[in-house]
Amino acid sequence: MILVVGLAIVSAVLLSRLMTTPLNSLRMGSKQIASGRLDQRIQVKGAPEFIELALDFNEMAAMLEASYRGLQAAYQHLFENANDAIIL
Numbered sequence: 001m002i003l004v005v006g007l008a009i010v011s012a013v014l015l016s017r018l019m020t021t022p023l024n025s026l027r028m029g030s031k032q033i034a035s036g037r038l039d040q041r042i043q044v045k046g047a048p049e050f051i052e053l054a055l056d057f058n059e060m061a062a063m064l065e066a067s068y069r070g071l072q073a074a075y076q077h078l079f080e081n082a083n084d085a086i087i088l
Contacts (some may be wrong), residue, residue, distance in 0.1 A: 021046065022046040038065035042057050
């Protein structure tokens with residue numbers, strides 16, 4: 001009986017690590033992206049669901065980065081071609 005309980009505890013600890021390690025990577029990576037580091041990409045090993053979620057975050061970050069760069073370029077173009085405009 002003690003052996004069964006011991007195996008259950010060891011199994012629970014191992015299972016929780018299999019879940020928390022990729023989740024922590026996703027959490028840390030998403031915080032970096034949210035803080036403005038749009039070049040951040042998340043690397044996750046583990047279950048296919050975690051890998052797919054990391055790829056989705058990476059795709060989102062890449063799209064945000066491209067959008068931000070496009071806005072920067074448009075602003076720069078507008079600023080450079082605003083000969084008589086008043087910029088506040």
